[in-house]
Amino acid sequence: MSRRELIQGNEACARGALKAGVRFCAGYPITPSTDVVEFLAQELPKVGGRFIQMEDEIASMGAVLGASVMGVKAMTVTSGPGFDLMQENIAFGAMAQLPCVVVNVQRSGPSTGGATLPAQGDLIQAKYGTSGDSPRIVLYPNSVEEIYRLTVKAFNYAEQYMTPVILLMDEIIGHMREDVDLEAIDVGEIVERRRTNIPPSEYRPYEADETGIPILMPFGSGYRYVVQGMHHDVYGMPNLSAANVEATIYQINSKIDRHKEEIWLWEEKETEDADILLVAVGCVSRSALEVVEQARKRGLKVGLFRPITIWPFPEEPLSQVLARVKAVIVPEMNWGQLIHKVKEVKPDRVAAVPINKYDGTLIMPEEILKVVEEVK
Amino acid sequence: MGRSFHIEINTKWCKNCGICLAFCPQKVFTWDEKQRIVISYPEKCTGCLLCEYRCPDLAIEVRKVEEEESHE
Amino acid sequence: MSWKDYIKQNMFPLFTCSGCTHGTVTNAFVRVADELKLDKDKTVIVCAIGCAGRIPTFLDFPVLRVTHGRALAFATGIKLSRPDVKVIALMGDGDALAIGGNHFIHAARRNIDITAIVSRNEIYGMTGGQYAPTTPPGARATTAPYGMLEPAFDTCKVAEGAGATYVARSDAYHVQHLQRTLKAALQHKGFAVVEVLTSCPTQFGRRNNLADPAKMLERIKEMTVTKAQAEKMTPEELAGKFVIGEFVNTSRPELTDIYAQAFAGMGV
Numbered sequence: 048m049s050r051r052e053l054i055q056g057n058e059a060c061a062r063g064a065l066k067a068g069v070r071f072c073a074g075y076p077i078t079p080s081t082d083v084v085e086f087l088a089q090e091l092p093k094v095g096g097r098f099i100q101m102e103d104e105i106a107s108m109g110a111v112l113g114a115s116v117m118g119v120k121a122m123t124v125t126s127g128p129g130f131d132l133m134q135e136n137i138a139f140g141a142m143a144q145l146p147c148v149v150v151n152v153q154r155s156g157p158s159t160g161g162a163t164l165p166a167q168g169d170l171i172q173a174k175y176g177t178s179g180d181s182p183r184i185v186l187y188p189n190s191v192e193e194i195y196r197l198t199v200k201a202f203n204y205a206e207q208y209m210t211p212v213i214l215l216m217d218e219i220i221g222h223m224r225e226d227v228d229l230e231a232i233d234v235g236e237i238v239e240r241r242r243t244n245i246p247p248s249e250y251r252p253y254e255a256d257e258t259g260i261p262i263l264m265p266f267g268s269g270y271r272y273v274v275q276g277m278h279h280d281v282y283g284m285p286n287l288s289a290a291n292v293e294a295t296i297y298q299i300n301s302k303i304d305r306h307k308e309e310i311w312l313w314e315e316k317e318t319e320d321a322d323i324l325l326v327a328v329g330c331v332s333r334s335a336l337e338v339v340e341q342a343r344k345r346g347l348k349v350g351l352f353r354p355i356t357i358w359p360f361p362e363e364p365l366s367q368v369l370a371r372v373k374a375v376i377v378p379e380m381n382w383g384q385l386i387h388k389v390k391e392v393k394p395d396r397v398a399a400v401p402i403n404k405y406d407g408t409l410i411m412p413e414e415i416l417k418v419v420e421e422v423k
Numbered sequence: 424m425g426r427s428f429h430i431e432i433n434t435k436w437c438k439n440c441g442i443c444l445a446f447c448p449q450k451v452f453t454w455d456e457k458q459r460i461v462i463s464y465p466e467k468c469t470g471c472l473l474c475e476y477r478c479p480d481l482a483i484e485v486r487k488v489e490e491e492e493s494h495e
Numbered sequence: 496m497s498w499k500d501y502i503k504q505n506m507f508p509l510f511t512c513s514g515c516t517h518g519t520v521t522n523a524f525v526r527v528a529d530e531l532k533l534d535k536d537k538t539v540i541v542c543a544i545g546c547a548g549r550i551p552t553f554l555d556f557p558v559l560r561v562t563h564g565r566a567l568a569f570a571t572g573i574k575l576s577r578p579d580v581k582v583i584a585l586m587g588d589g590d591a592l593a594i595g596g597n598h599f600i601h602a603a604r605r606n607i608d609i610t611a612i613v614s615r616n617e618i619y620g621m622t623g624g625q626y627a628p629t630t631p632p633g634a635r636a637t638t639a640p641y642g643m644l645e646p647a648f649d650t651c652k653v654a655e656g657a658g659a660t661y662v663a664r665s666d667a668y669h670v671q672h673l674q675r676t677l678k679a680a681l682q683h684k685g686f687a688v689v690e691v692l693t694s695c696p697t698q699f700g701r702r703n704n705l706a707d708p709a710k711m712l713e714r715i716k717e718m719t720v721t722k723a724q725a726e727k728m729t730p731e732e733l734a735g736k737f738v739i740g741e742f743v744n745t746s747r748p749e750l751t752d753i754y755a756q757a758f759a760g761m762g763v
Contacts, residue, residue, distance in 0.1 A: 071576045092758040097575045102601040106568035109561065109598075113541075113572025116559055117580070121572070135562050266557035266573070267580045269536045273552045275560035284506065284552060436507050440514030440696075445709030446668075476526070476670035477712075479518030480508055 051228045056221045059191045060150055060214070061086035062229055063198025064122055068237055069148075070096035071114035071121040073107040075129055078162040079218040080152035083124040104129035108136035108149070115145040116274055118240060118265025120202055122148040127156040130169060130176070137211050138177035139276040141299060144253070144261055146205035146240065148198070150214045152221040153329075155407045164407030165218035167329060167380040171387075173213045174358040180296060182303035184208065184310055185358040187215040189332045191225035196234055197312075197355070203238035204310060208302060209260050215357060217380070219330035219409060240265075247271065251281040253295075259302040303359055312355035313364050317343065321350030323419055324372040326365070326389050328354055330409055331378050337412040342419055349419055354385075366392045374422045378402035378410045398422070428468040429488045432460060436482035443474035443483060496532065501525040506553050512697040514708020516667035516715075517547050517587075517614050520691050523673045524585070524612070525554070530674075531681055538581040541570040543595070545621045546695075547587030547614040564595030567602040570609050578751035582608070583681070588615040588629040588690075592648050596628075603657035606685045607750040611659075612677065613650055613688065616695040624698035631735065635702040651742050654688040661687035662743035667694060668716040672739060679741070685749045692719065692737055 054062075061083045064072075072091060074084035088098040097114075101107040107123045114121040125133060130151045140147055151173065155164035169176075173185045184204050188197040198214060205212040243250070243262045252272045255261050264270040273283030278295050280286040303310065314332075317339050318324065327335040332353045342349035352368050354361050369375060369389075375397055377386040386401050393399055402418055404410045430451065439459050444452040449467040452460050452474070468485065475483045502525055509518050535556050542551040544563035551558055561569045566584045574582045591599050591613045602609060618636060619625040626636035626643050629650070633642040654662045661683040665676040673691060680687040694700070694711035705711045722740040725733060 071572065073572060092754075093762045095762040097754060099571065099575055101568065101571070102597050105565065106571070106598055106601070109565040109568030110572030110575070112561075113559070113569035113574075114576035115572075116569075117539075117573055117577045119576040121576070136565065139562050266539050266559070267537060267577055271535060271555060271557050273558045273560060275552065275558075276562060277560070283558075285549070436509075438508065438513035440708040442514060442516075442708055442712055446712070473670060476522060476674070477516075477519055477667070478522060479511065479514060479516050479667075479708075481502070481518065481522050481525070482508075 049228050050230055051226050053224045054191055054227055054229065055082060055224050056191050056194045056216060057082035057152065058086055059195040059227070059229060060198050060216065061090065063195040064148065064202065065090060065094065066195070066234060067120065067199040067202035069120045069122050069202065070094070071111065071119045072096070072098045072123065073101050073110035074098070074124050075101055075104045075107050077126045077129045079154055079221050080124045080126045080150065082221070083150060104132035105136060108133040111147045112136060112140050112145050115140070115147045116266050118268070120206070122150065124150040124152070126152050126154045127169060128159060130172065134176040138179065138181055140211040141177070141181035141183065142276045143274045144209040144263060144299060145211070145274070146209055147211050148201045148205055148214060149211055150216065153215060153217040161407050163218065165330060165380060165409060166405065166407065167217055167331065167384070169215065170328070170357060170381065170384040173215055180300055182210055182300050183213060183358050184210065184303065184356070185213040185215055186312065186355060187328045187357050188355065189220060189329050189353065191223065192227045192232060194220065195229050195232060199234040199237065203236070206238045206240045208306065209263065210299070210303065215329070217329045252283055253279060253298070254281040255298055255302070259298065259305055307359040310356055310359060311361040311364060313361045314353040314355060315368065316351040318350035318352060318368045320348050321371070322348040322373045323350070323422055324368060324375045325349065325351045325415065326354070326375060326377045326385065327351065327379065328357060328385060331380060334410050334412045334415060335378060338415045338419065341412065341416060347419060347423055360388045362388070362392050365389070369393045369397055372397060374398045374400060376400045376402060376415065376418055376422060378415050380404050380410060427488055428465070428470040429486050430462050430465050430468055431484045432462065433482040436480045438480055440479060442477050442479065446477060447474055496529060498525040498529040501528045501535070501555055503553050503555050509550060509553060511546060511550065514694070514696040514711065515546065515620070516693040516712060517550055517616065519667040519670065520612065520614050520673070520693060521550050521553070523670060523677055527674055527677045527681060530678065533581065537579065538583065539573050540583050540585060541566045541573065542585045543590050545587040545590050545619065547585065548590055551585045564590055564593070565598060566590065567595060567598040567609065567611065571602060571605070571607055574607055574609055574751060575754070578755070583610045583612070585612050586614070588613055588617065588650070589619050589627045592650060592653070593628045600653065600657035603654050603659040603686050603688070605750045606658060606660050606747055608684055608686070610680050610683070610687045611689070612680070613690045614693045615650065615690050616693045616699060618695050618699040620695045620698045624702060634699070650690040651688070655743050658686070659688045659743060660685035660745050660747050663741045664690045664692070664737060664739045666692035666715050666719050666737070666739055668712050669719065669739060676741070679744070683744070685747065
C-alpha cells in the first residue's frame, strides 16, 4: 500500500537524517532552514537522540563535532549568515577528520540579505569558505525525494571519508512540497564509522590505511589520543615539521581526490545528441528540465547536465558531454559561480553563456528558453 | 636520626625558573654558577612538598626516606 | 597509579616558558586526578588555543583541542551525546572569557556537568603579550603600550551571574588550596568554574618589571586574600586584590539529567 503524502523538502531532510541514524543535532534558528531543527527537536528524543539549540552557529557546529568525536552521528542546519559563522569549525572538522553533516538551505545574501528569498550564492563558499586547503563534499538535491536520499548519502559519505559533508539546499526546494512515499524509497546501505581492533598501545589514529582514510576510534572507548586543528602527527600531537605539515595536508585532501569517482553524482537529460547544454543545480535545474522538454518540442536539441555532487566537481563526466555540444548555458541564481567550473572544463570552441539572476526570485523556464533561442 | 626526605629534580624537565628556591621555607635550594638549581641543604627539608606542588614543570619529587634507608 | 600516569611522560618537558605557572595548574590537576582516580577512558579533556590550551595535549586522556574559545561548545556536544563521560575544559582567560565568552555564560546558564578550569595569566602569551579582558588597568601589553585602558572581568562574578553552580578562585602560589579547590570542582555535579591566577613572566612580566618568575609569583601571593581576610578589609584595601575561596557551591538540576527526565520512557 502506498503511503504517499505531501512532504516539505526541509522535513524530508530531517527524516532522511533519522533514516541515516542521526542521534545528535545542535542548531540555531535561521530562516529558511528552521523547519529541519524543529522536526529533529520533536523526533530525536523518540530514538534516544538529543537536540540542543545553542547560543550561536559557531557553538552549534562545535557541539556537533563534540558529539562526532564520541562516535555519534551528528548534524546541524543553517542558512547563509549562519553558514558564515560555522566555517571555522567546519575547517576544524576537515582538519581533524571528524564526520558530520551540515545542511545549508541557501537564501539571498550577502549578510542578512533576504531571509525568505531563494538564491544560490553559497556554491563557492561551501568549498572555499575556510582558510587553508581542505576538502569538502557538497551535495545539492533538487526534489523532495532526492533531499531524503541525499541526506542519507551525506551521512554515508561523512562516515566513509571522515570529513564534514555539506548538503546544500535552497529556499525553494526546502519549502517546496511534493507527493512522495519516503518509506518506500530504497536508500541503500547505511554506512557506520569504521572501527579497528588494534590494541590502544599500538593505535596510531591519524595513520591512514590503504584507503587513505584514518580510523578514529570514538573517545571514551579506551583509545586515548589528541584530536586537534593544529598540524599533528599520527598520534594527533602538534608537529610543524615540513614533512609532517605536508603529510597532513596531503592526507585530508587526497583522500577525497582519489575517491572522487565514487563521490560524483550527476544527472543527464537528453545529452546524447544535444547541441546546447544547460548546466544547472537545485531549484534552477527544475526550470532547466522544463526547458529541455519545451525546446525538444520546438526541435531544438537541448540537454541538461545537473551536478548533484557539487564538490568535488564532476569535471570528467561534464567534459565528456561538453565535448559533443556547441554551446553551454549556465543559469544560476547568483552573480556567477557554477559557470567558473564549467569554463574550466569546457573546450575553447564551446561558448559558455551565463544567466545570472540575483533578485530573489526563481529563474523561470521562459527566461532560459529565451537565451536558448538566442544561442541556437 | 639522619635526614628524612629525599629531593629529586628531574633536570630534563626543570627550566631553572627558581620558584622552588624562592619560596622554600627552609632555603634548601641554591643557584650554581650557571644559574641552575642545586639541592644544597637537603637535610633542612621538612617535607612540606610546596616545591613539588608549585613546580610549573612537574620536575621535583620529594619523598620520605625510610629509617633503614637513612642509616645506610 | 600515580599522578605520572595522567601525563604523557615521553612528551615532557612542557613547551612552556621558564616559570610559566600554567604548568602549576597542570601539576595540581594531575595530582587531583590521581587522588580522585579519574578513569582516563571515561573522561574527555577539551581545550583550545593559547598556552593554557596547548598544555592539555600533554595529558594522557582523550583530548579534544579545538578552535579558539570554543572548548565549552564542543564540550557541550560531548556531554549531551555521552552523559556518562566526565568532561573537563581547560582554558586560558582570553580563550574562556574573550573569544569564548558567549559559550562560557551559556554553559553556566545550562548548568551542564562540565568542570571549567580557567587559568588567568592576564595576558595573551602565545601571540606575544597582547592585552586580555583580564589585564589589570594600567598594565602594559603590546596592544596597550600606554597601559591597559579597559577594566578587567571578574570571572567568578560572571560565572555566578550566569548560573554556574560551583564557582571558586585559587592561585598558583597557594598550591594546597589550589588542589583542594580543583578536587571540589571535579566532584561537583553541574557547571563548575575554577579561576586560577597564574603568572606569565615572559609576556606579562617583562613589560611590567616582573620578568623574574619568582617575582611574578610573589605578586600573586601579595594580591590574593582569603574570604575571611577580605571581610575585614575596606573597599579601598581590596582594590586590586583577588579573593580566593569558594563563592558558589549549590545544587540545581543539571542539563543532561533534565533531558533524561524529560524524555524518560521515550525511545531507546
